[in-house]
Amino acid sequence: MEPKVNWARVEFESAAENLGFARVAAASWAAGLGFTLEELDDIKLAVSEAVSNCIVHAYPGRPGRVLMQLSASAQTLTVSVQDEGVGIEDVQAARRAGVTSSPERLGMGFTLMEALSESMEVTSSPGHGTTVVMSFAPGDR
């Protein structure tokens, strides 16, 4: 028998004001899956990085949409953060630590997301937005 799948979709404006909400939404949804408080904090940090990337990069000069999708199956949490923005020309290059568009930024978002999650995939192409998918399982650390 297939494990039961639960899911949620959260859509919001690509505004920094929504970061706290996105973090708490993901953590509170995941709370029933057996994660420790520290693991939930890791999920919040990973979500913060993914959503911050959308806010900084996806929609230059105009606001846009961010879609966060959460799904859980057999205690594995999958978080996807997606935008319909400008997209990344070279995903591999962008994922390298320290690659950034500004001196006030670290360019460590992808590196952090990779460290915090069990797996992370980035799909993007110029003009077609970016999707980051991360998975988390309790007892992963």
Next chain:
Amino acid sequence: MFDWVLRGSDLIVDLQGELDLSCSERAAQALDSLIDANRGARRVILRMDRVTFIDSSGIGMVFGRHRRLVARGVALAIAGAGARVSRTLDLLGVSELIPVYASLDRALSAQEGVRKWNPR
């Protein structure tokens, strides 16, 4: 924006709340103004006792301040970060660049130790 105190040559700034993209620009400007208004300080200590969350945007803001201070020969230190914030600082290797102390007392006594060793 922040509580702060000048104690001898240490400018101690009390950071609070969530340091993420939503406040990093304002925090950077507020810190820069504070630092400019206290040019006698030889070291800026960022207290993180009441910081509840930090991500790479918040740490980027701290590193940006560090760059400006280094250019003026002023030191920067972080003190009092809780378990969660400390873990994030560790993940990003912050202590390789900026001294991170468990508490303000430790930060203050570390500096005294340096002065005793180099009485000049």
